[in-house]
Amino acid sequence: MTTRAKRRRPRLASDLLAVDVGNSKVQAVLVRDGKEVWRWRVDYGAGDAWRRHFAVAAAAARRDGRGTPIVLSSVAPRRAAVITRLLERGLGRRVHRVGWRDPWPFRLDIRHPQTVGADRLANVAGSMALGHTTGIVVDAGTAVTIDVLRHRRFIGGLILPGPALAARALHAHTESLPPLVPQTHAALLGTDTASAMQAGIHHGMLHAVDGITRALRAQLGRRTRVLLTGGGSAVLAAALPHADFEPDLLLHGLRLLWAHEPGRRGSPRRASRPPVPGRPRGGVLGTRSGRNLKAR
Numbered sequence: 001m002t003t004r005a006k007r008r009r010p011r012l013a014s015d016l017l018a019v020d021v022g023n024s025k026v027q028a029v030l031v032r033d034g035k036e037v038w039r040w041r042v043d044y045g046a047g048d049a050w051r052r053h054f055a056v057a058a059a060a061a062r063r064d065g066r067g068t069p070i071v072l073s074s075v076a077p078r079r080a081a082v083i084t085r086l087l088e089r090g091l092g093r094r095v096h097r098v099g100w101r102d103p104w105p106f107r108l109d110i111r112h113p114q115t116v117g118a119d120r121l122a123n124v125a126g127s128m129a130l131g132h133t134t135g136i137v138v139d140a141g142t143a144v145t146i147d148v149l150r151h152r153r154f155i156g157g158l159i160l161p162g163p164a165l166a167a168r169a170l171h172a173h174t175e176s177l178p179p180l181v182p183q184t185h186a187a188l189l190g191t192d193t194a195s196a197m198q199a200g201i202h203h204g205m206l207h208a209v210d211g212i213t214r215a216l217r218a219q220l221g222r223r224t225r226v227l228l229t230g231g232g233s234a235v236l237a238a239a240l241p242h243a244d245f246e247p248d249l250l251l252h253g254l255r256l257l258w259a260h261e262p263g264r265r266g267s268p269r270r271a272s273r274p275p276v277p278g279r280p281r282g283g284v285l286g287t288r289s290g291r292n293l294k295a296r
Contacts, residue, residue: 007130007131007132008131009129009130009131010105010128010129010131010256010259011259012034012129012252012255012256012259013031013069013254013255013256013258013259014031014032014033014034014259015031015032015033015067015068015069016030016031016068016069016070016071016254016255016258017029017030017031017068017069017070017071018031018071018073018251018254018255019070019071019072019073019083019087019095020072020073020074020119020122020250020251020254021072021073021074021075021076021079021080021083022075022076022119022141022142023075023076023141023142023143024043024044024141024142024231025041025042025043025044025231026041026042026044026050026054026079026083027039027040027041027042028040028041029248029251030068031068031255032068042054044079051082051086054083054086055086055090058086058087058090058091059090067093069096069258070087070091070093070094070095070096071095071096071098071254071257071258072084072087072095072096072097072098073097073098073118073119073122073250073254074097074118074119075117075118075119080097084097097118098118098121098122098254098257099114099118100113100114100116100118100121102121102257103257103260104121104124104125104154104257104260105125105128105152105256105257105260106124106125106128106149106152106153106154107152107153107154108153108154109153109154109155109156110154110155110156117145119139119145119250120137120139120145120147120157121154121253122250122253122254122257123137123139123145123147123227123229123249123250123253124137124147124149124154124253125252125253125254125256125257126227126229126246126248126249126250126251126252126253126256127149127225127227127249127253128149128152128253128256129252129253129255129256130227130246130249130252132149132225132227133149133151133152134149134150134151134220134221134224135148135149135224135225135226135227136148136149136213136216136217136220136224136225136226136227137149137157137226137227137229137249138209138213138226138227138228138229138230138233138236138243139229139230139233139249139250140162140209140228140229140230140231140232140233140235140236141162141230141231141232142162142164142165143159143160143161143162143165144159144160144161144162144205144209144230144232145157145158145159145160146158146159146160146209146212146213146216148216148220150220158212160205160208160209162205162232163182163201163202163205163232164181164182166182166201166204166205167179167180167181167182167197167201170197170201176193177193177197178193178194178197180194180197180198182198182201182202183198183202184202184235185202186198186199186201186202186203187199188203202235205236206235206236206239209236209240210239210240213226213240213242213243214242217242225243225244226240226242226243226244227243227244227246227249228240228243228244228245228246229245229246229247229248229249229250233245233247
């Protein structure tokens with residue numbers, strides 16, 4: 001689906017090796033002179049075979065990406081540590097692991113920004129890389145995150161279990177529900193226990209994301225775009241006609257971050273006064289007050 005109006009897109013880093021370390025895979029894109037040279041993806045699977053596959057990919061990066069900065073986003077700290085060592089040894093230069101203190105091109109208008117995953121921040125930056133200053137980002141992976149950008153401010157989001165995680169939880173915390181692999185399609189009503197689980201997981205996720213994004217758009221404005229990314233987003237895209245599928249959203253965000261203030265690692269701005277717990281916040285999105293200062 002195309003946007004209703006042409007938006008001016010900001011400049012992105014023209015030379016970068018952008019690495020995304022997730023819970024189930026690691027992927028990377030090498031960009032030189034503004035053009036994608038190559039990309040690769042390594043699924044973890046069982047055991048440590050993924051390390052050997054990644055070492056081969058790192059060797060290709062050394063050949064084709066000489067001198068290119070390396071920026072890494074991670075939601076899996078232990079795997080990120082291994083991958084960082086492999087890259088730094090193989091390429092002979094430092095890897096920058098992004099975090100909340102980086103100079104993101106938006107204001108962090110949330111409590112405890114240090115607890116927000118780098119993937120969520122990079123996804124929000126990715127929406128800005130596509131020309132949006134207000135938008136909703138849905139990342140469907142092991143967990144499903146829904147994050148909101150309003151007038152260049154990251155104002156919060158939601159985290160839900162993804163289909164595979166929900167299936168494992170149902171099996172692990174009950175005595176009779178069987179283990180299963182979630183299907184990409186399921187009948188609305190199950191005719192046995194397994195198909196009922198499939199129906200609940202599949203349609204529960206679709207309607208949860210659909211209902212939440214509709215409620216957010218009612219607050220932000222009906223023209224607000226919803227961007228889908230992550231390994232499970234293709235399933236959601238078929239059920240969300242008001243959404244756009246952007247598989248490289250996080251990688252766009254890393255390129256925008258690096259172009260925003262290259263070479264500088266300052267602290268982003270955020271609200272100095274967090275909201276008081278329990279105080280009414282004015283609807284789904286709430287309201288904020290107080291002066292905005294730079295984080296120390």
